[in-house]
Amino acid sequence: MDTRLDTAPRQDDPERTAPRAVEPSQSLDPKSPVARFGPDRPLLTDAGVRLAPFQIAYQTAGTLNADRSNAVLICHALTGDQHFAHTHPLTGKSGWWETLVGPGKPVDTDRYFVVCSNVVGSCMGTTGPASIDPATDRPYGLDFPMVTIRDMVRAQAMLLDHLGIDSLFLCIGGSMGGMQVLQWAALYPERVFAAMPIATGARHSAQNIAFHEVGRQAIMADPAWADGRYLEEGTRPAKGLGVARMGAHITYLSEPALHRKFGRRFQGGSAPTFSFNADFQIESYLRHQGLSFVERFDANAYLYLTRAMDYFDLAEDHGGALANAFRGTKTRFCVISFTSDWLFPTADSRVIVHALNAAAAPVAFVEVETDKGHDAFLLDEPAMFAAARGFIDAAARARGL
Amino acid sequence: MSARQNHTHPWEAAEAAPRENTGARVDHLLMLDLVPAGARVLDIGCGDGALLALLRDRRGVDGRGIELSREGVNACLARGLPVIQGDADTDLENYPDGAFDVVLMSQTIQATRQPREVLEHLLRIGRHVIISFPNFGHWRVRTELALRGRMPVTDLMPDAWYETANIHHCTIRDFVGLCRILGAKIETAAALDSRGRAMRFALPWWVWNMFGAQGVFLLSKEGREG
Numbered sequence: 001m002d003t004r005l006d007t008a009p010r011q012d013d014p015e016r017t018a019p020r021a022v023e024p025s026q027s028l029d030p031k032s033p034v035a036r037f038g039p040d041r042p043l044l045t046d047a048g049v050r051l052a053p054f055q056i057a058y059q060t061a062g063t064l065n066a067d068r069s070n071a072v073l074i075c076h077a078l079t080g081d082q083h084f085a086h087t088h089p090l091t092g093k094s095g096w097w098e099t100l101v102g103p104g105k106p107v108d109t110d111r112y113f114v115v116c117s118n119v120v121g122s123c124m125g126t127t128g129p130a131s132i133d134p135a136t137d138r139p140y141g142l143d144f145p146m147v148t149i150r151d152m153v154r155a156q157a158m159l160l161d162h163l164g165i166d167s168l169f170l171c172i173g174g175s176m177g178g179m180q181v182l183q184w185a186a187l188y189p190e191r192v193f194a195a196m197p198i199a200t201g202a203r204h205s206a207q208n209i210a211f212h213e214v215g216r217q218a219i220m221a222d223p224a225w226a227d228g229r230y231l232e233e234g235t236r237p238a239k240g241l242g243v244a245r246m247g248a249h250i251t252y253l254s255e256p257a258l259h260r261k262f263g264r265r266f267q268g269g270s271a272p273t274f275s276f277n278a279d280f281q282i283e284s285y286l287r288h289q290g291l292s293f294v295e296r297f298d299a300n301a302y303l304y305l306t307r308a309m310d311y312f313d314l315a316e317d318h319g320g321a322l323a324n325a326f327r328g329t330k331t332r333f334c335v336i337s338f339t340s341d342w343l344f345p346t347a348d349s350r351v352i353v354h355a356l357n358a359a360a361a362p363v364a365f366v367e368v369e370t371d372k373g374h375d376a377f378l379l380d381e382p383a384m385f386a387a388a389r390g391f392i393d394a395a396a397r398a399r400g401l
Numbered sequence: 402m403s404a405r406q407n408h409t410h411p412w413e414a415a416e417a418a419p420r421e422n423t424g425a426r427v428d429h430l431l432m433l434d435l436v437p438a439g440a441r442v443l444d445i446g447c448g449d450g451a452l453l454a455l456l457r458d459r460r461g462v463d464g465r466g467i468e469l470s471r472e473g474v475n476a477c478l479a480r481g482l483p484v485i486q487g488d489a490d491t492d493l494e495n496y497p498d499g500a501f502d503v504v505l506m507s508q509t510i511q512a513t514r515q516p517r518e519v520l521e522h523l524l525r526i527g528r529h530v531i532i533s534f535p536n537f538g539h540w541r542v543r544t545e546l547a548l549r550g551r552m553p554v555t556d557l558m559p560d561a562w563y564e565t566a567n568i569h570h571c572t573i574r575d576f577v578g579l580c581r582i583l584g585a586k587i588e589t590a591a592a593l594d595s596r597g598r599a600m601r602f603a604l605p606w607w608v609w610n611m612f613g614a615q616g617v618f619l620l621s622k623e624g625r626e627g
Contacts, residue, residue, distance in 0.1 A: 332483065353485050354495040360441075362465070365485035366474050386475050394481030 030125020057125025075173030201348035215244030242290030254373035446509030538572030
């Protein structure tokens with residue numbers, strides 16, 4: 001049968017050659033540097049919890065200059081990680097933002113010291129629901145405190161303190177990473193010289209919350225989820241998490257992109273099989289996306305991080321007026337959106353731009369024409385690179401770099 | 402700005418610095434002369450940012466821009482200018498009252514859908530407005546229409562009727578009329594001839610309307626302190 005999600009991927013699938021995941025929690029061996037914070041340095045969360053001890057897994061590229069003025073913080077998206085320019089330890093794939101970051105790239109690792117940390121609540125080495133709760137000696141599961149975008153940013157600030165970086169030359173990220181960039185600029189304006197929020201919004205829309213809820217319910221409906229105790233039960237809610245990923249993945253693309261890549265083409269021939277097999281290429285592709293995702297991501301972490309995005313509403317945190325979040329800021333901003341992004345449409349970026357204008361902040365804004373949808377920020381988009389290069393180079397001149 | 406108002410010939414300075422020596426457009430140099438040092442400036446339809454960069458480098462202004470084309474925005478980004486991709490017809494309403502000392506609009510108002518609303522916004526957003534536009538009353542335009550019966554194509558209006566972005570042409574006198582309707586105070590005005598030089602003397606409107614290829618106006622809202 002070829003009708004369920006746990007079908008083996010196609011033979012020509014590059015994932016087949018990749019190493020298999022041993023355990024969803026990478027906490028013990030994240031294959032990257034780790035900063036550990038003891039009981040004396042807890043993370044004080046928005047939910048009123050003192051998270052301690054905890055750890056942050058991160059990666060760096062480039063060299064910090066003598067003035068410590070050339071640091072760039074990359075904020076990763078929902079299911080991203082710290083391996084922005086490094087081979088992924090589980091999938092064997094190259095860094096997720098090597099299109100934008102690297103030697104000679106717009107975020108030039110020959111000139112800047114680039115840091116990216118796994119967000120708190122995730123599962124690639126930073127403390128999250130798959131980590132061991134020191135109070136019980138078993139995985140946190142749903143005992144892990146709810147975290148917010150602001151908690152992620154607070155944790156990142158603690159990491160920068162740990163690395164001796166007082167002020168960031170640039171804070172950049174897309175999607176949930178863009179939310180963190182906005183939160184950085186609002187929470188620590190004096191620590192951010194330039195900010196690039198890409199394909200993001202100052203709050204999560206009702207539609208986006210709705211999509212996330214479908215994903216969460218898919219995970220929780222999987223009996224293997226076991227009320228979040230699957231690590232102890234020795235099971236994994238792979239089907240639920242796979243379905244969640246399939247649904248979410250659709251929102252990262254666009255109809256024109258799906259049509260261009262798959263259309264209505266059949267997978268193994270030209271005729272329907274009159275079954276629920278993955279007849280269509282798009283079905284096979286989505287199943288593959290779901291399968292490969294469950295090998296590298298923890299289901300509970302997915303619940304927590306989607307929730308953090310849902311709770312994000314920067315205007316609400318500032319008396320209902322987004323401009324208040326940026327009042328008096330000296331940070332220079334470059335906001336980028338994509339024409340075919342319907343998850344964080346250009347209108348969301350314009351809300352940010354208008355608020356920055358109202359706060360008299362220096363802001364540039366570019367809408368990139370593309371049919372690649374939300375995921376365009378991760379892809380080869382020359383128009384985005386040109387805008388990023390122009391903005392970053394000019395900011396570097398202003399910073400004296 | 403008020404001191405500058407009494408400047409005897411604000412245009413002469415620009416004329417004294419011709420294009421060859423500076424590489425800057427004469428109408429840009431005229432506008433430069435009207436903008437006080439250190440002012441907060443919004444340039445609407447800022448193109449590649451040449452004027453904003455000039456204002457930043459020569460006048461030390463805090464300049465912002467709005468530009469429709471992504472190519473233009475990217476050129477501005479490369480100059481380090483905070484410019485947003487946007488549309489004068491739809492985006493001006495989001496700017497607070499009096500947010501800028503000077504709002505600039507160079508050769509753009511005739512390409513907007515709602516010139517009257519746009520000009521109202523300019524007067525609301527900026528304490529002063531500097532605006533330039535091609536004069537449809539120029540003698541060459543009139544000649545083209547009257548004698549040849551063809552829509553004019555000039556240096557300032559280079560595109561044929563079927564592909565031009567200019568959908569709301571006006572003459573200098575028409576523009577003065579709109580200023581009256583909106584209660585805009587004309588602080589200074591000038592006409593540039595077809596070679597981009599300021600017409601030397603404060604001639605009557607009808608002469609400018611005949612011989613000025615473009616009009617450049619410094620406006621403020623009537624009744625507001627300058």
